[in-house]
Amino acid sequence: MKSKLVVRMAELVIDPNQLEAYRAHLAEEIEASVALEEGVLSLNAVSIKDSPHRIRILEVYASKEAYEAHLQTPHFLKYKGETATMVKSITLVDAEPIIMRGKP
Structure with a gap:
């Protein structure tokens, strides 16, 4: 059985004075x-x-498990810690893929 993709959009507002560092x-x-x-x-x-x-x-993400594992990685935890004061708001929106295509 194929795992179900996890697709989400994060909508962030960043402190404009810290935008370059955040990026x-x-x-x-x-x-x-x-x-x-x-x-x-x-x-x-x-x-x-x-x-x-x-x-x-x-x-x-390939699956819910992949998403949950991502949240525990050292690089993600570093990012969250280093940007905590830069992010003024964040909204996470779960999405259902309709069609997703790309070129390598």
């Missing part, structure tokens, strides 16, 4: 997660045009 931490965390975790299928971060401090992250 560096986010890039480091995403790179490590995709490279080191088999269950992390994709992590894509974008900012809202004209509001660069409003960040959206589309997260795709």
Whole structure:
């Protein structure tokens, strides 16, 4: 039986005075997660045009177990600790995939 994908969107508001530092931490965390975790299928971060401090992250995991394992990794815990004062709000939205395609 194939595991069900976990797809979620994280909607973040970042302190504009710390945006550059936040983006560096986010890039480091995403790179490590995709490279080191088999269950992390994709992590894509974008900012809202004209509001660069409003960040959206589309997260795709192979399963609930992969998502839960991701939350315990050293690189994710480091990211959470280093950005705790930078993130002014976060909303996590669970999503159901309709169609997801990409090119390598």
